[in-house]
Amino acid sequence: MSNRLFDASVAPASVPEAEASGPWAYLWWLARIRPRPLLLAALLGVLWMVPLALIPLVLGRAIDEAGAATGQAGLYLWSLAALGLGLLQAVAGAGLIQAAVGAEAHALSVTHRVLVRQVVRLGATLRGKARSGDVAASASADVDSIGNAFEVVGRTIGAVVAAVLVAVALTLTSPVLGLAVLIGVPAAVLGIGPLLRPLQERDEAQREQMGIATSQAGDIVAGLRILRGIGGEARFAERFRRTSQQVRRAGESAGRMEAWLQAAGVFLPGLVTVGIVWLGARLALNGTITAGELVAFYGASAFLTLPVSTATEAAETLSLAKVAAGRVCTLLRLTPETVRPEDPAPLPAGALALADADTGVQAAAGRLTVITAPADRVGDLADRLSRPGAHPGPCAVRIGGVPLDRADPDELSARLLRSGPADILFSGTVREELTGASARPPGALDRALSAADATDVVEALPGGLDAWLDEGGRALSGGQRQRLVLARALLAAPDLLILEDPTASVDAHTEARIVERVAALRAGRTTVVLTDSPLWRAAADHVVRLDAEPAPGATDRSAGVPS
Template sequence: MRSFPYPDAGSPDLRSPARYLWWLARAELGTLLAGVLFGSLWTVCQALTPFVLGKAVDQGIVAADFSRLLQWVALLIGLTLVQSAAATLRHRVAVSSWMQAAFRSAQVIGHKVTRSGDALPQKFSTGEVVSTAASDAMRIGEIYDVFARLSGSVVGFLLVAFLVFQSSWQLGTVVLVGVPLCGAMLLFVIRPLQSRQKEQREAAGKMTALGADTVTGLRVLRGIGGEHIFVQRYRERSRATQLAGNKVAYSLADFDAAQVLVVGVFSVAFTWIGALQALSGQIETGQLVALYGYAVFLVSPIRTASDAVSRYIRAHVGARRIIDVLATPSAVHDGETTVPAPGGPSALVDTTTGVLIQPGELTAVVCADPGESANLARRLGRFEDAVLREAHVRWGSAALHLVPLGQVRSRIVVSDADPQLFTGTLREELDPTGRHSDEQILAALDVASAEDVLDGLENGLNDEVAEKGRSFSGGQRQRLALARAVLTDAEVLVLVEPTSAVDAHTESRIAEQLRASRSAPGDTTVLVTASPLMLSVMDTVLFLVDGKVAATGTHRELLATVPSYRSVVIRGEGMDGHASDGHASDGHEEDLQMTNEGGL
């Protein structure tokens, strides 16, 4: 039994589609060789069957030798049994090769998605990435599926050519020249198929991307009455994909017709020459019977070769799409020069804004422009190294972008304003690493005031979470994401608008519980918010104006001494209203959305 995912999928060769396919082949070389072995054994048995049948006719039936007939029949039965076993094993190995290649490709794409930061979403839509992992990866696997049959067909073809030469050099020449010539003739039909399949793949990718983006924003579209516009756009994309698929179908029909014609002409010519030689006495009756069997057998290598070429074309197109995704430079990565992370809790300093986050404190960041505070959270979480090279963030004495990425991700966690929930049980959603007991998970839910979410689930922590948590309201998703963030036990926890979608009573309780849960020595908590209820429990509040720290103090101090701060906070309170759980009320959270490997 083979288990997926791989502990290490490896580093793919991205220099060209052919090199990428070869990299996959090397990764499963043992399975491919087993496929060659069983595929060859399977076709050798097929190729020998007409030979044995011809011998049984000549030496048993024509010669009226019953004992020889029994011997050849026994051999024929043996070949049938071996062929059946080899066919079963070949199929199992072929499917294994297909799955290994497909899953390895999907795994490296998934790894790229989690490691690329914002670079990948800026270049590709969600639908395009999903289509690459779900469709292109599977198409790549097809070429390894057919490889066992192709290798066996080559061995079988050479064996048949040798056996035919034993009967007639003219027919042997026809086999050696005719079969490759028939395969070459089919290439003229395959060329237009390649270009049309590429067009169809691109059209399908655009349609999938549009569909995924539309579903993601469906609630917003309905709110503004714009869903009919996107429905029409999707219909247009779907129609374009259908037309592209029709062109592919035309080429496939031409290809199948060409196969029947070319293979049929070859089989008729081969059989006709053999019949003439049998009438002239050049070959015996049993040899003629064997030639009929060879003619039927030789249809398989031709079709297998053409099928392999067709699948290779699809795999080549898919590999190019995968390379485009994998070759996208990551927004974050371990540089050539790294410095060790601080040995213990240390201050975070953002040189762009002048923000100083003291270790072991609860610090809030307030700004009239949500974009500025969101960018600060991105820098503190190391979302883009290119930005940090120009606007340094220091962690203790180390430049944050030079600290090994693994240490940053394990010690600094950012929970953004648009939390993502994945499929699986609620327990797995809240504690992906499985490090916490049920009591600890329940305690985190209590901090996030999310016990009511658990009470409404039939199976409790074992209940299945729907895709993107669509079965939960906006406030419930937000509170579950907060509980998940608390369970990371991160040394530095950055929360962006963690309570924008909850009512005032729930928010007040969350504020008190969060302060209590993050009171351990060394726990550093940063909140990006304008909510007075959350600000009231903070040790320090930093007020940003025009991207710089304009005032520092407690919430009460800033309310009393900084009119512009009071204006921002009061405005935020008036806009929030905290009317009901499940509806985002800040009005700013769309500006604060972030998608990142380190975000929660």
């Protein structure tokens, strides 16, 4: 079943661009691109709910036939009709589950894919535009909320159709009771409305607190070793406890409002049922309706609590889905800093030279250049040399003689690679993590592992290259992770490779081997290493020392001192 559910969406590339102008527009876009599961769920919801509505009316008619002097034929006929309705409801219910799950799976799958596509588009830009906790919450809680909304659509449409059918049938039997149903049921549904806005506001507040807590948790886990080393673990744990309590209080506030909503969904239709039964009993005593009709009215009024409770569930689910879709749209509306130039300039073939007129950095094509800079400038400098969007003014960085912001982004991403401490290992086998989906020349993987001194890391894992890595490589030490990340960068073999402190987490002997082997492997390709390691400086073809000033973007060129 799962293959059929997901086949219609196929691959991420086949998913059209999402409508992100607003939450309702996004939900309507999801329904529009694949309407079949929703339409099937709606049809089956009607076939499932209508028999429930008709059974009390059929049973009431059977009771009247049993009390009539015309024999038992009518009783048997209406009893068989009730049996047929029960069988129809059972079959439709089984199909409704399948269709509802299909609609939910469609919403989950497509939303996941558009989020992943957007994250890939934003790349490094995402870090400065959204909290990691917001992205994680959208990929989990928000996606689930949207899927739940699609799951409830079929039952809701069936409930509405069944409620209208019952109201019409009761009106034809007794206009007074029919009018009571037509007034009472919509009034019960509308009575729930004032609770939806406060629930939505409290859900939004809880969702905001969850994003903050998730971001803090990720930061603490990522820096746990450092926190322990400086004695800050307890302080940050206390900070996270305070944040988690804020999440709890926001959840309790939303839960109280949800409880009121659920209570109203039981109390208001219950009042309608009591009123209809009381009025029906009065009419039965007056002889206006028969005993069977009274039973039918009671059963129908009791049934009407189901459409009202379903409408309550749908209102609550759609309220949560609106909040979730709004968060998803916020992420989808983010724009990457790198914008494709109108007339992109091609990069020259072969190794690429790098030059920054503002900082004085010069890296000759096909050579190993080491840049020594203050620690607080390394990240910004790497951004400046590799990202067109990192330049607030005119771009002074040239790659192969082409201004960085004039190069085609696709060609730039294929030929320039920046690797640093922010790089992570994803879950999967070691082979998949290092090679990705690209074919590599024979022996290239072994050479990259050897240059990064990571061969022993792979050999120590059960299964070697086929060993499974958890997300982030949590089972590895910091040095092992850094060496695998370096091997991945070397295996990509870009024409210009920018490395940030690639050996910061290894010992001196390991670093010496890595420096020697990387220099040999990258011979003929441009490599820029930002580090203050004397081993790298000793192996470099060219060394650039940058002082603390000027800041990136300044025009004072005395900061770059080649040696």
